Amino acid sequence: MPNTGSRPHAVIVTGGASGIGLATIERLLASGWRVAAFDRDQTAIAKLRNMHGDKVRADVLDVTDEQAVEATVKSVATAFGRLDGVVNSAGIGIDIHVLDTSVSQFRNVLDINVTGTFIVGRAAARIMKDQGAGAIVNIASIAGLRGFKGRAAYGASKGAVAILTQVMAVDLARYGIRVNAVAPGPIDTPLVQAMHPAAVRRAVLHYTPMRRYAAPDEVATAILFLLDSTQSSFITGAILPVDGGFIGAGLMELETDSPEKA
Numbered sequence: 009m010p011n012t013g014s015r016p017h018a019v020i021v022t023g024g025a026s027g028i029g030l031a032t033i034e035r036l037l038a039s040g041w042r043v044a045a046f047d048r049d050q051t052a053i054a055k056l057r058n059m060h061g062d063k064v065r066a067d068v069l070d071v072t073d074e075q076a077v078e079a080t081v082k083s084v085a086t087a088f089g090r091l092d093g094v095v096n097s098a099g100i101g102i103d104i105h106v107l108d109t110s111v112s113q114f115r116n117v118l119d120i121n122v123t124g125t126f127i128v129g130r131a132a133a134r135i136m137k138d139q140g141a142g143a144i145v146n147i148a149s150i151a152g153l154r155g156f157k158g159r160a161a162y163g164a165s166k167g168a169v170a171i172l173t174q175v176m177a178v179d180l181a182r183y184g185i186r187v188n189a190v191a192p193g194p195i196d197t198p199l200v201q202a203m204h205p206a207a208v209r210r211a212v213l214h215y216t217p218m219r220r221y222a223a224p225d226e227v228a229t230a231i232l233f234l235l236d237s238t239q240s241s242f243i244t245g246a247i248l249p250v251d252g253g254f255i256g257a258g259l260m261e262l263e264t265d266s267p268e269k270a
C-alpha cells in the first residue's frame with residue numbers, strides 16, 4: 009500500500025462512475041488508496057455510493073465547470089489532508105464523418121475531453137505544488153495518435169490530451185509533480201459499446217495484434233502504475249499505449265493466415 013507517513017495516499021478520479029474510471033477506483037481501493045470519485049451522471053454516482061458506501065467520497069461534478077471543480081478539488085484535499093493523485097477519466101466520444109461533424113459537436117467533445125482535463129489537472133497541480141509532490145494521469149487514446157475514421161472531434165481532443173500531458177509534465181516537474189497519460193486501445197466499456205457497432209469491432213480486431221478488446225481493469229492497472237511514485241518515480245510526460253499492440257503494429261498476418269504462410 010502506498011503511504012504518506014502513516015496516511016494512505018489520496019486520489020481524485022473523474023468519470024469515476026463508469027468504465028475505466030470505475031475499474032480504476034476499484035483497483036485503488038483494493039490497494040489502500042483513499043478515493044474521491046466524480047461524474048456528471050447523477051444516477052451512476054448514486055449507484056457508486058450504493059456499491060462502495062463511505063469507502064468512496066462520490067459526488068456529481070461536471071469537469072467543464074471551472075468554479076465547481078476548483079472548489080471541489082480544494083475541499084477534497086482539505087478533507088483528506090492532502091492530494092497525491094488525479095485520474096482524468098471523464099470523457100465522451102463520437103464517430104461522425106468530418107463533413108457531417110457540426111461545430112457544436114466538435115466544441116462539446118473538446119470542451120469535455122481537453123478543457124475538462126486541463127481544468128481538473130490545473131486545480132490539482134496548484135495543491136500538489138504546495139505539497140511538493142503529486143501525480144496526474146490523463147486518458148488519451150490510440151485515436152489521438154493515429155487518424156481514425158469519424159474521429160475528427162474525438163481524435164483531435166485526444167491528440168490534444170497527449171500534448172497537454174507532455175506540456176504539464178515539463179511545467180510541473182520542478183514542483184515534484186509527474187504528469188502521464190495512458191492511450192487505451194479497444195476497451196469494453198459503455199462508451200465503446202455505443203461507438204463500435206459490429207463492423208467497427210471487426211475492423212478494430214483486424215488491426216489489433218492481440219485480436220481482442222480489453223477489460224477496463226487492464227487499463228486501471230497501468231493507471232495505478234503511473235500514479236504510484238514508488239513504481240514510476242522517474243516517469244513523466246509518457247503516453248503509455250494500453251492497446252494490445254495497435255500502435256506498435258506494422259505489417260501483420262491476416263487473421264486467416266497461419267504462421268507457416270507468412
Ligand SMILES: NC(=O)c1ccc[n+]([C@@H]2O[C@H](COP(=O)([O-])OP(=O)(O)OC[C@H]3O[C@@H](n4cnc5c(N)ncnc54)[C@H](O)[C@@H]3O)[C@@H](O)[C@H]2O)c1
Nearest residue numbers: 023026027028047048049070071098099149192195197199
Ligand atoms: N473505452 C475505450 O476503448 C477507450 C479507448 C481510449 C480512450 N478512452 C477514454 O477513456 C476515458 C473513459 O472512457 P470509458 O470508456 O470508461 O467511458 P464511459 O462512458 O464508461 O465513462 C466515462 C464517464 O465520464 C463521465 N463524463 C462524461 N462527461 C463528463 C463531464 N463533463 N464531467 C464529468 N464526468 C463526465 C460519464 O458520465 C461516464 O461515467 C474517456 O476519456 C475515453 O475517451 C476509452
